[in-house]
Amino acid sequence: DGGITQSPKYLFRKEGQNVTLSCEQNLNHDAMYWYRQDPGQGLRLIYYSQIVNDFQKGDIAEGYSVSREKKESFPLTVTSAQKNPTAFYLCASSTRLPGQGETQYFGPGTRLLVL
């Protein structure tokens, strides 16, 4: 099956702890994204990567870090500097179809809870 997988589905973090959320895609997409979804605020972009070994900050990058060492993987680390990390985190990837521009596809998400 082709798609985007995120693990774990639920993640609990203690105060002051760093945690890493996994995102893997086997769609051969070049671009990958991390969003944070909070009630009433829609999706806000944390980081995105257009190609391996390159990534850019989104609108709310503070307290987060990413790496893109492989095309299929784009892990997100939520650091202790992120003061309000409880949220639903969505990973996405996109491809440019001929004559159609980019289309984005989403994983099932990881819900992070701070204890």
Next chain:
Amino acid sequence: AQSVSQHNHHVILSEAASLELGCNYSYGGTVNLFWYVQYPGQHLQLLLKYFSGDPLVKGIKGFEAEFIKSKFSFNLRKPSVQWSDTAEYFCAVNGWAGNQFYFGTGTSLTVIP
């Protein structure tokens, strides 16, 4: 900067009622437009998209959207909703030159049987 506005935050309809969800964006260049749907407990799915050509776009499950360039709008419509359409709907915009996507805050639709 691009921004996307969805004016309806919560919509409650009875089955068979018609639906129109508003989406406006602010961007002066060529854009690609999307509607995504998130059913309860499921991940975001692409409902329909506009890139070029006919401004009336038809998507899955009987949804359609009309791109009105002069109004910077891309409203989603369905003539007769079903209980299974209960979900959260997100409008998104992508500029032709870049990969970044901008999402609206979402509209929660509840359809009462």
